[in-house]
Amino acid sequence: MLRDLKGSIVAVVLLTAVLGLGLPALFTGFSQLAFSSQANGSLIKVNGKVVGSRLVAQSFAKPQYFHPRPSATAPPYNGGATTFANLGPTSPDLAKAVKDQAAEILELEAPYNPGLTIHQIPVDAVTTSGSGVDPDISPAYAQLQSKRIAAVRRLPLTTVQRLVHQNTDGRSLGFLGEPGVNVLELNLALDKETQK
Amino acid sequence: MTGQGIGQVLLYCVLLVALAYPLGLWMARVYSVPRLRLGRLENGFLRLVGGRREQTWKSYAKTVLIFSGVFFFVVYGFQRLQAHLFLNPDHLGAVPSHIALNTSASFLTNTNWQYYGGEYTMSYLTQMGALAVQQFVSAAVGMAVLAAVVRGLSRRSASELGNFWSDLYRSMFYILLPLTLILAVILVSQGVPQTFSGHATAKTLEGVAQTIARGPVALMVAIKQLGTNGGGFFNSNSAVPFENPNGLTNLLEMLSILLIPAAQVFMFGKMVLQRRHAWMVFTAMFAMFAIGLAIALPSEQHGSQVLRASGVNITQGHGQSGGNMADKEVRFGIANTAVWATATTDASNGSVNGGHDALTASGGAVPLVNIFVGEVIFGGVGSGLYGMFFYILIAVFVAGLMVGRTPEYLGKKIEAREMKFAAVGALFVPTMALALTAISIVTHSGLASVYNGGAHGFTEALYAYTSQSNNNGSAFAGYGATSFSAYFGSIAMLFGRFVPLLAALAIGGSLAAKKTSPVSAGTFRTDGPTFVVLLVGVVLLTAGLMVFPALTLGPIVEGLTH
Numbered sequence: 001m002l003r004d005l006k007g008s009i010v011a012v013v014l015l016t017a018v019l020g021l022g023l024p025a026l027f028t029g030f031s032q033l034a035f036s037s038q039a040n041g042s043l044i045k046v047n048g049k050v051v052g053s054r055l056v057a058q059s060f061a062k063p064q065y066f067h068p069r070p071s072a073t074a075p076p077y078n079g080g081a082t083t084f085a086n087l088g089p090t091s092p093d094l095a096k097a098v099k100d101q102a103a104e105i106l107e108l109e110a111p112y113n114p115g116l117t118i119h120q121i122p123v124d125a126v127t128t129s130g131s132g133v134d135p136d137i138s139p140a141y142a143q144l145q146s147k148r149i150a151a152v153r154r155l156p157l158t159t160v161q162r163l164v165h166q167n168t169d170g171r172s173l174g175f176l177g178e179p180g181v182n183v184l185e186l187n188l189a190l191d192k193e194t195q196k
Numbered sequence: 197m198t199g200q201g202i203g204q205v206l207l208y209c210v211l212l213v214a215l216a217y218p219l220g221l222w223m224a225r226v227y228s229v230p231r232l233r234l235g236r237l238e239n240g241f242l243r244l245v246g247g248r249r250e251q252t253w254k255s256y257a258k259t260v261l262i263f264s265g266v267f268f269f270v271v272y273g274f275q276r277l278q279a280h281l282f283l284n285p286d287h288l289g290a291v292p293s294h295i296a297l298n299t300s301a302s303f304l305t306n307t308n309w310q311y312y313g314g315e316y317t318m319s320y321l322t323q324m325g326a327l328a329v330q331q332f333v334s335a336a337v338g339m340a341v342l343a344a345v346v347r348g349l350s351r352r353s354a355s356e357l358g359n360f361w362s363d364l365y366r367s368m369f370y371i372l373l374p375l376t377l378i379l380a381v382i383l384v385s386q387g388v389p390q391t392f393s394g395h396a397t398a399k400t401l402e403g404v405a406q407t408i409a410r411g412p413v414a415l416m417v418a419i420k421q422l423g424t425n426g427g428g429f430f431n432s433n434s435a436v437p438f439e440n441p442n443g444l445t446n447l448l449e450m451l452s453i454l455l456i457p458a459a460q461v462f463m464f465g466k467m468v469l470q471r472r473h474a475w476m477v478f479t480a481m482f483a484m485f486a487i488g489l490a491i492a493l494p495s496e497q498h499g500s501q502v503l504r505a506s507g508v509n510i511t512q513g514h515g516q517s518g519g520n521m522a523d524k525e526v527r528f529g530i531a532n533t534a535v536w537a538t539a540t541t542d543a544s545n546g547s548v549n550g551g552h553d554a555l556t557a558s559g560g561a562v563p564l565v566n567i568f569v570g571e572v573i574f575g576g577v578g579s580g581l582y583g584m585f586f587y588i589l590i591a592v593f594v595a596g597l598m599v600g601r602t603p604e605y606l607g608k609k610i611e612a613r614e615m616k617f618a619a620v621g622a623l624f625v626p627t628m629a630l631a632l633t634a635i636s637i638v639t640h641s642g643l644a645s646v647y648n649g650g651a652h653g654f655t656e657a658l659y660a661y662t663s664q665s666n667n668n669g670s671a672f673a674g675y676g677a678t679s680f681s682a683y684f685g686s687i688a689m690l691f692g693r694f695v696p697l698l699a700a701l702a703i704g705g706s707l708a709a710k711k712t713s714p715v716s717a718g719t720f721r722t723d724g725p726t727f728v729v730l731l732v733g734v735v736l737l738t739a740g741l742m743v744f745p746a747l748t749l750g751p752i753v754e755g756l757t758h
Contacts (some may be wrong), residue, residue, distance in 0.1 A: 007244075008265075012270055014245075019328070020325035020491075021324075024412050028412055031391070034384075038389070038566060040389060040391050040393065041389045041391070042394055044387075051400060052401070053408050056437065056438070058402075059400065060401070062402060069526070081313060084550075084551030084553060084673055086523070086648070087258055088652035088754070089500030089501055089502060089557060090754055091648055092649075098508065099506065111679075118506070123499075123520075124526055125508075127522040127523070129435070129525050131430075131435045135437055135526070137515070172442045173444060175204065178527055
């Protein structure tokens with residue numbers, strides 16, 4: 001009993017030191033040297049200032065920008081407190097959230113997409129993501145928003161579509177996961193295009 | 197389903213077997229040979245903690261319990277004192293006592309239930325120095341106990357099962373650590389952070405300040421996936437791009453969920469020299485995995501009642517994966533989230549890459565049943581296979597009754613003593629899960645945790661106590677933390693871990709002492725398809741029937757609701 005207790009205390013101290021401090025310190029050092037950008041959060045800088053991370057969605061409300069998926073974090077797109085919405089498949093709250101979100105999208109996009117109905121809104125546009133900071137939208141949702149962007153920015157639709165295509169992360173290695181359009185990178189590319 | 201989605205599922209299955217088999221053979225070697233490479237380090241460790249004497253099952257169990265007890269206080273201490281310690285760049289305060297207690301029980305027992313959001317509750321020191329250490333240690337404890345039980349099955353007329361410290365050390369440094377490092381390097385390269393700097397602040401394109409939490413994430417994510425832990429750095433776990441940035445990392449993290457538990461089946465076959473039997477056990481597990489997936493995947497693709505009624509486009513194709521995208525991420529879509537939800541609850545991993553609370557009725561029932569059958573469909577590292585031994589013994593016993601002979605397993609006579617322990621091992625946890633769920637839905641303090649209304653709210657409670665009792669750790673995450681739910685959950689996790697663990701060791705000790713009798717014409721063969729059918733039947737009838745009445749109150753009612 002006493003022997004086990006003594007052994008356990010020694011083991012706990014040793015393991016905490018080796019696996020809890022030594023290992024993370026070494027591995028962090030390695031990561032900082034080998035993969036500095038990724039290890040620090042894939043931050044994007046414009047003119048030396050951090051404007052966001054390519055892996056964290058941020059809020060876009062203005063009409064000249066592509067909009068991300070809804071977010072359940074407080075406030076929305078809080079990269080410091082990720083969360084699911086946790087609404088069940090028959091939840092009245094979910095029904096209301098989807099309805100409101102769809103109405104908002106219809107009001108925003110219909111002027112640029114004549115004849116647009118709710119049946120053309122892709123499901124990712126009206127549902128919260130798992131993290132609350134999903135950096136991607138589906139290519140279908142990007143397609144829906146493209147006409148508005150082209151009109152508001154007075155760009156040819158083909159230019160917008162080209163930028164969407166360039167900022168679509170395909171499947172990893174060509175077949176893993178699903179394609180997604182990175183909203184922040186796309187909007188940055190648009191700003192750059194408009195400044196030309 | 198598109199061919200592309202099915203292709204990803206098939207690739208996953210093929211890779212799993214291709215990687216698990218050689219790993220299993222390596223693990224059999226790790227636990228069998230007296231001296232491995234770098235054995236000096238092991239000897240040094242053993243000298244410091246108390247030698248490498250072989251232990252009886254009782255002595256082995258005693259060491260496990262004392263070692264776990266000491267670690268419990270350390271994990272609790274880190275959380276309560278983190279505000280005064282280093283590596284706390286975001287100046288987080290002490291974790292409240294009931295949360296700290298629940299979290300200590302949770303990580304000690306390989307559960308990783310999380311009544312907190314990691315990035316805004318735990319300092320970097322707590323995450324890596326206490327929680328991630330437990331992710332190594334609790335996994336290694338489970339693996340060590342399995343090694344001991346398997347030795348019990350393979351030895352004859354012996355009283356000892358091996359040395360705990362040696363098994364612990366080898367599990368950690370010859371299996372878990374190398375795999376963790378490989379995975380962690382790949383994760384960092386793909387965008388999972390590993391830094392001691394505090395959160396970043398961005399000024400967004402529309403001029404708003406945005407907080408971006410980060411930290412020493414990659415290493416913790418790697419071990420949480422490989423050690424069937426599941427406790428993420430961030431609240432939304434592997435749904436967060438910083439834990440799981442793309443399709444490649446998602447595949448590797450999903451493979452890691454089942455890799456070691458699957459490999460242990462092959463390890464077992466090698467150690468007891470019964471490879472065909474091991475393949476049958478593997479087949480039974482794989483069959484149950486496939487059944488779950490075959491239900492969950494189409495349900496999620498079909499979509500929830502609310503989404504179907506809303507009128508939005510949930511059809512797959514034309515630039516979207518469609519289906520029930522609520523609380524799911526675009527880069528994973530439906531197929532990858534359904535596979536993950538199935539795998540993570542077959543293994544007692546409990547990490548998620550999408551929200552389980554938002555799953556459809558049948559899509560959510562699959563994880564629930566997977567957990568309820570006792571985490572034996574591959575199951576936790578170590579605990580999955582030693583849990584499966586309970587069912588195997590019951591299956592062999594049932595077969596023995598049918599042919600009217602004393603049941604035998606691997607040449608050892610199965611008698612009253614072993615059957616008692618097997619019954620306790622198989623039935624204690626589900627009984628406790630149902631009892632705790634019942635208490636939690638008839639008391640006001642219990643009901644305070646429920647988030648969604650109606651049948652779904654009941655499922656939240658059932659899932660919470662099923663997950664904690666079986667040491668899974670995934671959640672219908674709307675279910676909230678109160679003192680009541682935190683304390684009850686701690687009880688569930690501790691008893692759910694140590695009762696089956698002790699029962700398994702007792703069986704190992706008891707079987708080790710027996711002689712091995714040769715196979716005769718009357719022996720029930722455990723290396724053929726009949727055994728697979730019997731084993732799956734026993735698992736589904738024993739635990740499946742226990743959970744069925746509860747399912748009718750939760751997911752089944754919900755599925756019938758419009």
